[in-house]
Amino acid sequence: MRIGIARSLLYYHFQPFWSTLLAEMGFETVVSPPTNPEILRLGLSMSVDELCLPVKVHLGHLAYLATRTDAVLSPGFGRWGRRGWFCPKLMALPDLARGKIAGTVEAWHDLDDRDRPAREPWLAAIGSLPPTAERRFDTAWQRALAAQDAGRQLLAQGYRPPEAIDRLPGGAPPPARGESSLRVAVLGHPYLVYDELLNHNLLSVLENAGARVFVMESVPPGECAREWPGQGKRIFWPLGRHILAAALYYATVERVDGIIMISACLCGPDALLGELLGSYLGDLNEAPPLLKLTVDEHTGRAGLLTRIEAFLDLIAWRKKYAAV
Amino acid sequence: MPRYKATVPHMGAGSIVLKSLLDELGFEAVLPPPTTRETVSLGARYTPEFACLPLKVTLGNYLQAIPSGIDLVFMAGGTGPCRFGLYGETQRRILRSLGYDLPFIVVEPPQNHLTEFLALLARFLGPGFPARVPRAAAIAWAKAVALDRLDRGVLATAPLLNRARRRSLWQQRGGFIARIDAAGSLRSIGRINREAAAWLADQPRDPAEDEPLRVAIVGELLVVLEPAVNFHLEEELVLRGVAVERTVYFSAWIRDNLFKSFLRLDWQRQIREAAAPYLTRFVGGHALETVAHTIQAAEAGGDGVIHLAPLGCMPETIALDALRRIGADRNFPVFSLLLDEHTGHAGVSTRLEAFLDLMRARKRSLARRCQ
Numbered sequence: 001m002r003i004g005i006a007r008s009l010l011y012y013h014f015q016p017f018w019s020t021l022l023a024e025m026g027f028e029t030v031v032s033p034p035t036n037p038e039i040l041r042l043g044l045s046m047s048v049d050e051l052c053l054p055v056k057v058h059l060g061h062l063a064y065l066a067t068r069t070d071a072v073l074s075p076g077f078g079r080w081g082r083r084g085w086f087c088p089k090l091m092a093l094p095d096l097a098r099g100k101i102a103g104t105v106e107a108w109h110d111l112d113d114r115d116r117p118a119r120e121p122w123l124a125a126i127g128s129l130p131p132t133a134e135r136r137f138d139t140a141w142q143r144a145l146a147a148q149d150a151g152r153q154l155l156a157q158g159y160r161p162p163e164a165i166d167r168l169p170g171g172a173p174p175p176a177r178g179e180s181s182l183r184v185a186v187l188g189h190p191y192l193v194y195d196e197l198l199n200h201n202l203l204s205v206l207e208n209a210g211a212r213v214f215v216m217e218s219v220p221p222g223e224c225a226r227e228w229p230g231q232g233k234r235i236f237w238p239l240g241r242h243i244l245a246a247a248l249y250y251a252t253v254e255r256v257d258g259i260i261m262i263s264a265c266l267c268g269p270d271a272l273l274g275e276l277l278g279s280y281l282g283d284l285n286e287a288p289p290l291l292k293l294t295v296d297e298h299t300g301r302a303g304l305l306t307r308i309e310a311f312l313d314l315i316a317w318r319k320k321y322a323a324v
Numbered sequence: 325m326p327r328y329k330a331t332v333p334h335m336g337a338g339s340i341v342l343k344s345l346l347d348e349l350g351f352e353a354v355l356p357p358p359t360t361r362e363t364v365s366l367g368a369r370y371t372p373e374f375a376c377l378p379l380k381v382t383l384g385n386y387l388q389a390i391p392s393g394i395d396l397v398f399m400a401g402g403t404g405p406c407r408f409g410l411y412g413e414t415q416r417r418i419l420r421s422l423g424y425d426l427p428f429i430v431v432e433p434p435q436n437h438l439t440e441f442l443a444l445l446a447r448f449l450g451p452g453f454p455a456r457v458p459r460a461a462a463i464a465w466a467k468a469v470a471l472d473r474l475d476r477g478v479l480a481t482a483p484l485l486n487r488a489r490r491r492s493l494w495q496q497r498g499g500f501i502a503r504i505d506a507a508g509s510l511r512s513i514g515r516i517n518r519e520a521a522a523w524l525a526d527q528p529r530d531p532a533e534d535e536p537l538r539v540a541i542v543g544e545l546l547v548v549l550e551p552a553v554n555f556h557l558e559e560e561l562v563l564r565g566v567a568v569e570r571t572v573y574f575s576a577w578i579r580d581n582l583f584k585s586f587l588r589l590d591w592q593r594q595i596r597e598a599a600a601p602y603l604t605r606f607v608g609g610h611a612l613e614t615v616a617h618t619i620q621a622a623e624a625g626g627d628g629v630i631h632l633a634p635l636g637c638m639p640e641t642i643a644l645d646a647l648r649r650i651g652a653d654r655n656f657p658v659f660s661l662l663l664d665e666h667t668g669h670a671g672v673s674t675r676l677e678a679f680l681d682l683m684r685a686r687k688r689s690l691a692r693r694c695q
Contacts, residue, residue, distance in 0.1 A: 048648060050641045050662065078605070085405030088607040088638035095603050096642070099649050233413040233430075236404030268638040271374035272410050279417040294374075 001129065002028045003105065004065030004072040008035070008058040009090065012161035012190040014109075016151035017117070017144045018073065024140030025126060030069050032061045035197040039064050044297060046100045053198060053264045053296050054191045055089050055096065062101045071129070074104035080238040081113045087237055087269050105129065111238070116145060155217040162194050180212035182315060185250040185288075187216050187243050188262035188270075192295065199262055200301045202293075202308070206260075209312055214256055216246035223249045228280040240269045247277055251288055258289050258315040260308075265296035289314060325450040327352040330429075331389040332398045333382035334359045336549030337471035338574040340505045341464050342398065348460030350449045356389035359552040363388055368665035370418055376407060377634035377664055378546040381553055383415050390424055396448065401432040406608035406639055433582070466513045468575040470504050473517065475570070477524045479558075483536040483567040484529045490563055493527065537683050540569045540621035542614045543632035544640050547663055548572040554632050554663065555672045561630075564680070569626070571617040572610070602646035609639030615646045618658060622650065628657035628683045630676075635664040657683050 003022050005011070011018075015031075022029045032039065035057055043060025065072045076094040077086035085091070086109075094106040108121035123137055154164035163174045184206055192199055193215060206213050224245045227234065235241040243261070250256045261277060263270035274292050281287040291311045293304065330351040332342040339355055346353035356363075359381060367384025386397055397416075402409030412430035419426055429444060445453060478497050482490050500520050507513045539561060547553050549572065561568050580592075592606060598616035606612055618629045631647055633640035644660050651658040659679040661672065 048641070048645050050636065050644060076605075083403060085403075085608070088405050088609070088611070088642055091405060091605060091607040092603065092611075092642040092645075095605065096645055099602070099645075231413075232416060232428075233401075233410065236409060266374060266636050266641075268374075268376070268407055268636060271372045271376075271636070272379075272407055272414050275372045275375070275414055276410075276417065279421065282421070 001071065002030055002069040004062075004069035005029055005031045006058060006061035006065060006073070006075075007032045008061040008195075009054060009093070009191045010075065010077065010109075012165070012194050014075070014148070015161075015165050017148040018075075018107075020147035021122070021140050021144035022073070022126070024143050025129075025136055027126075027129075030065065032065050035061070035195050037197075040197065040297065050266065051096075052089060052266045052268075054189065054195075054267075055093070056297070057191075057195070057198065058093065059097060059100060062097050062104065066101050066103055069103075071103050071105045072101065073107050074098075074101070075107045075109060077109045077111075079110040080115075080236075081111065083234070084236045084238055084241070086239075089268070115238075116148070152221075156221060158218050160194070160215055161190060161217055177212060180210055181319070182209070182211040182312065183214065183256040183258075184211045184312075184315070185214040185216075185246070185256045185259045186262065187246050187250075187259060189239050189243075189264075189267070190217070192262050192264060198264075198295055200295075200299070200304050202260075202262060202304075205305065205308055206312075209309070211312065214250055214254065216242055219246045219249045223253065228283075230283055231276075231280065235273070237269050240273050243273060244277060244280070247281070251281060251284060256288055257319060258291065258311060260291045260293060260311070262293045262295065265294050289318065325350070328395040328448050329354050329393060330396050330398055330448075331356060331386065331392075331394045333385040334550055335546055336551070336574060337468065337475070337501075338549060340471065340501070341468040341574065343505075344467050345460050345464035346398065348463055349445075349456055350453055354389060354392050354394050356385040359385060359550055361552065364553065364665050370422060371414075374636055375414070376637045377553065378544070379407070379411050379414065380665060381546065381550070382411065383418060386415065386419060386424075386426075387422075390426075394426065396427045396429060398429050398431065401430040403433060404608065406637075408609070462510060463508075463513070465575075465578075466510050467504055467507070468578060470513050470517050470520075471501065472573040472575045474500050474504070474520050475573070477520065479562065479568050479570060481524045481527055482562045483565055485527055486530040487563075487565065489527065489530070490565065494559060494562060496523070536565050536567045537627045537680065537687065538567045538569065538625075539683070540571055540617060540626055540629045541632065542571050542610075542617045542621075542629055543643075544610055544614075544634055544637055545572055545574075545577055547632045547634055549574060554661075555667075555669050557630065557632070557661075557672075557676070560673075560676065566680070569621070571613065599646075602650060603642065607639050607642050609637065611639035611643040611646075614640065614643040615650070618647055618650055622654050622656040627687055628659065628679065630679070631658060631660040633660065633662050635662040657686060 005018055019029050039060040040057060042063045043056040046059050046063065047056040062072050062074060074094050074097045077090040079085060097104050105125055107125050110118040119141060151164050154167060159167060159174045166172060186193055186203060203213050224242055226245050226248055228248055235244060247259055250259060261274055263274060278290055281290055328351055330346050331354050332339055334356060343353040343355055363384035364381055366387050367380035371380045371383055399412045401412055412428045416428045478493060482493055485493060503516050507516060541548060558568055592612060595612050595616045598619055599612045603612060603615045614631060621629050647658045647660060650656060
């Protein structure tokens with residue numbers, strides 16, 4: 001039985017876990033290709049306009065896989081620890097998909113404090129699928145958790161999530177990243193930072209311009225729980241908290257010259273996180289400049305490039321000016 | 325102790341209730357001037373573009389209250405997943421950047437932070453304030469119930485009256501609201517309740533020519549409750565003789581979200597079961613209620629649903645997707661009105677008229693088919 005895995009939303013965080021679990025259970029897995037115009041078009045055609053772009057794209061990936069596999073893994077994300085929640089749209093994913101795509105296997109993620117998913121929803125979802133391999137489930141579950149931990153260790157060593165995924169079966173080392181006088185942190189939800197169609201190759205554009213790019217997955221795990229001085233309230237979205245903590249790390253510890261926050265149009269959490277991040281940075285002495293990029297399906301590459309170039313010019317100019 | 329001047333944002337009947345609560349606790353409650361389109365524009369000027377409308381409107385409320393010399397702001401909190409839980413933090417920092425460094429007292433769900441919250445209140449009210457809580461809570465709760473009972477009565481009575489009487493009914497409703505606002509004891513609230521019930525019972529019924537359209541209003545709390553934000557939709561429907569069933573009431577919201585959550589009652593169970601064909605899980609805000617009430621309206625033989633939501637509201641966007649499918653699956657008219665600071669009155673009126681026409685045509689054709 002072939003089960004499809006969508007290369008969308010939290011794929012870049014959960015791929016090792018998903019593919020190991022399914023493979024250990026005896027399924028063949030098929031991962032959808034990086035978002036392409038066909039997937040984008042499929043997603044747009046089945047969404048209400050008001051959904052955010054990443055969720056539309058996710059539906060596109062599921063629809064793409066639905067015609068090519070026997071079943072599609074349809075993830076949903078609920079609780080995070082005792083106090084946190086994923087955003088409402090990630091919580092509603094299985095419901096959004098169910099009305100539109102046939103043959104989904106719902107995979108619910110309630111994460112504990114160590115970011116490990118609860119076991120019961122998974123057992124209910126795939127324990128009963130043919131080949132009936134329920135007895136394999138315990139072993140598969142342990143191996144999947146181990147793969148997830150191994151993936152996280154690679155991230156802590158400086159791999160980016162797509163590189164860690166390539167590397168996991170024992171593949172290539174990560175590309176060497178040289179130092180540069182232009183140090184830029186690109187922060188945002190992984191489904192934007194690593195989706196080259198949606199972000200118009202943002203990371204390569206920056207690297208080709210000579211910048212050294214830092215991402216939030218490379219922040220040491222111990223730094224991810226820190227909060228900004230004067231932060232009045234904990235952020236209850238896990239990715240939102242990670243973004244703010246990463247910004248704090250790159251603004252004060254591993255200091256960068258500029259921070260780019262990339263958001264999707266109509267992303268609810270980012271509308272407030274962007275405002276808060278600007279406010280927290282403003283309270284800091286010598287804060288790095290912040291560029292907020294918002295993308296949707298209508299974003300043009302030229303407009304994006306112009307803004308990135310202007311931002312890099314600003315950083316270079318600022319360094320030169322500060323040095324005099 | 326000095327009496328600190330505290331403000332709360334407007335939320336339909338809600339602000340009257342909170343004003344009473346704060347006054348009885350020992351604050352001097354200062355309500356912002358009534359919300360208008362100017363409030364909406366003012367709030368939108370200083371807030372992120374894609375923040376949801378309630379954040380913008382309530383910030384506009386604070387900015388308009390500040391000239392009255394307020395000392396602190398009361399705001400409800402939350403623990404997610406909806407953005408509402410971060411309003412306090414975001415608005416406090418925006419006001420600070422505008423030069424108003426006001427303390428915010430964010431009222432979080434009681435099961436999480438009760439002790440800290442009581443200590444914070446004691447700082448402004450003095451250590452003796454808990455003695456005043458029972459009376460303050462009783463009066464505020466009585467007002468919440470009275471205001472919602474009044475509205476339920478008015479909405480049930482209006483479609484039975486002729487056009488002129490509907491208009492005067494709506495005007496007199498304002499008088500009762502003002503009296504409930506001014507009432508200072510449980511006894512006087514009880515008296516107003518009895519008078520309002522008698523007033524409604526005495527309205528002369530007119531034999532209706534046509535059976536009125538029955539429309540349910542569903543959606544997000546603030547945009548349903550605050551008339552200036554939804555372009556006085558409820559009033560407009562009532563004056564046109566539509567039988568409006570509002571599914572969102574302030575007292576019910578308090579009962580479910582504060583009391584029942586505190587007692588850990590599973591108050592959502594019925595709602596969840598009703599919504600299950602289209603939405604199986606809690607996704608924050610009112611999404612489950614919106615979906616459940618829409619399905620219930622369709623099953624109860626209503627003529628349509630008007631869904632009020634702030635543009636970009638995450639839970640209501642989920643509900644929007646479900647409502648589209650409900651409307652299509654059941655051939656049931658659903659009108660989703662997504663509101664932001666750019667929404668204009670003329671556009672809303674035109675779309676509303678078209679929707680009323682559509683529902684009337686459908687009602688006629690269903691009636692013909694039954695004959």
